[in-house]
Amino acid sequence: MSYKVAVLPGDGIGPEVMESALKVLNRIEEKFGFKMELIFGLIGGSAYDETGSPLPEETKKICLGADAVLLGSIGGPKWDGLPPEKTPELGGLLALRKMLKLYANLRPAVIYEELRAMSPLSERVLRDKVDILTVRELAHGIYFGEPKELTDTMGLDTMVYTSDQVERIVRKGFEAAQKRGKKLCSVDKANVLSSSKLWRRVVTELAHEYPDVELSHMYVDNAAMQLMLNPLQFDVIVTSNLFGDILSDESAAICGSLGMLPSASLGEEISLFEPSGGSAPDIAGKGIANPIAQILSLAMMLEYSFDLNEAAAAIRSAVDDCVKSGIRTGDILSAGMTAVSTKEMADAIISRI
Ligand SMILES: NC(=O)C1=CN([C@@H]2O[C@H](COP(=O)(O)OP(=O)(O)OC[C@H]3O[C@@H](n4cnc5c(N)ncnc54)[C@H](O)[C@@H]3O)[C@@H](O)[C@H]2O)C=CC1
Numbered sequence: 181m182s183y184k185v186a187v188l189p190g191d192g193i194g195p196e197v198m199e200s201a202l203k204v205l206n207r208i209e210e211k212f213g214f215k216m217e218l219i220f221g222l223i224g225g226s227a228y229d230e231t232g233s234p235l236p237e238e239t240k241k242i243c244l245g246a247d248a249v250l251l252g253s254i255g256g257p258k259w260d261g262l263p264p265e266k267t268p269e270l271g272g273l274l275a276l277r278k279m280l281k282l283y284a285n286l287r288p289a290v291i292y293e294e295l296r297a298m299s300p301l302s303e304r305v306l307r308d309k310v311d312i313l314t315v316r317e318l319a320h321g322i323y324f325g326e327p328k329e330l331t332d333t334m335g336l337d338t339m340v341y342t343s344d345q346v347e348r349i350v351r352k353g354f355e356a357a358q359k360r361g362k363k364l365c366s367v368d369k370a371n372v373l374s375s376s377k378l379w380r381r382v383v384t385e386l387a388h389e390y391p392d393v394e395l396s397h398m399y400v401d402n403a404a405m406q407l408m409l410n411p412l413q414f415d416v417i418v419t420s421n422l423f424g425d426i427l428s429d430e431s432a433a434i435c436g437s438l439g440m441l442p443s444a445s446l447g448e449e450i451s452l453f454e455p456s457g458g459s460a461p462d463i464a465g466k467g468i469a470n471p472i473a474q475i476l477s478l479a480m481m482l483e484y485s486f487d488l489n490e491a492a493a494a495i496r497s498a499v500d501d502c503v504k505s506g507i508r509t510g511d512i513l514s515a516g517m518t519a520v521s522t523k524e525m526a527d528a529i530i531s532r533i
């Protein structure tokens with residue numbers, strides 16, 4: 181089997197947490213006796229600074245020639261004023277998602293027993309384990325819809341979905357639910373949006389093919405509230421690009437920190453793995469970012485792209501053990517504990533593999 185991985189550290193904390201993930205990969209390679217070929221590429225603001233493009237041709241080539249892509253994060257205030265197509269977000273990450281046809285973004289949010297105190301939710305709400313998988317449509321919807329325009333006095337975005345696009349992601353949602361708690365909540369805004377009315381129709385039509393899955397529909401405003409009031413009611417959430425972006429950050433907060441939440445962006449041939457959060461400019465360069473989201477994204481890559489399930493499990497178990505042992509970066513620090521650095525967290529995980 182070929183193990184060719186495009187590594188795109190990106191901006192902000194991206195390179196810091198990527199360094200940690202690659203050290204973990206190194207240890208995993210030693211332990212499990214394989215070697216991955218890593219090819220590094222530029223993306224985002226750092227790519228723009230160096231080449232004038234947030235997604236240089238060279239990076240596209242590297243990604244298209246790889247078996248999987250491991251991404252850090254992109255963006256930051258330095259590049260916010262650029263023309264839209266030059267920004268790290270639109271010209272970099274969204275263009276890459278489009279190019280690789282990454283249509284399904286899986287964002288698992290699991291609360292660690294030891295991190296319950298970090299959740300903004302009370303013990304009454306967290307009486308059992310939160311374990312929510314958001315299945316977010318990633319290649320269409322309002323982030324990509326045309327027309328899209330910005331003038332001095334007008335901003336225009338278009339939310340468009342076709343039934344084929346909805347069907348593909350909703351099937352992923354049903355299939356994920358079948359492998360988990362057999363509950364699927366489809367989140368939309370079908371009381372207002374045409375794209376959501378279509379979404380709900382497609383979900384309802386597909387439901388009879390998955391009789392073992394209990395389906396519910398929820399409007400996105402209510403879903404945002406229900407996540408706070410009773411997150412335990414959710415197993416798998418399937419939703420559109422924008423709603424999934426927002427609700428997955430909320431589910432991360434419920435579990436204690438965005439720094440813990442990995443993601444897998446599944447494509448037709450090549451998939452990409454990245455933390456759910458961004459480049460965290462507020463803490464970038466300080467060596468204090470939580471590398472766990474990046475390290476768990478690596479675990480998802482080993483599992484989804486390479487079937488290296490034991491290696492992925494070894495990473496997850498080392499992360500669990502670190503959290504249990506009270507090793508904490510600042511974002512998941514309880515009173516009376518001392519924060520470790522990004523590097524120290526990575527070393528602690530490595531020593532447990
Ligand atoms: N996939 C990507 O590359 C994404 C990029 N972005 C970009 O990131 C930049 C900053 O966006 P924000 O809205 O501030 O979102 P953000 O996700 O970067 O940060 C939100 C908050 O979470 C914290 N946080 C995130 N990851 C963390 C980690 N690993 N360890 C500890 N704390 C962590 C940050 O310090 C900050 O307080 C923007 O340019 C945005 O466009 C945002 C989301 C996703």
Ligand SMILES: CC(C)CC(=O)C(=O)O
Nearest residue numbers: 269270273274425456457
């Ligand atoms: C930065 C955006 C392009 C996307 C985003 O916030 C995300 O994928 O979580």
Ligand SMILES: [Mg+2]
Nearest residue numbers: 425426429456
């Ligand atoms: Mg986001």
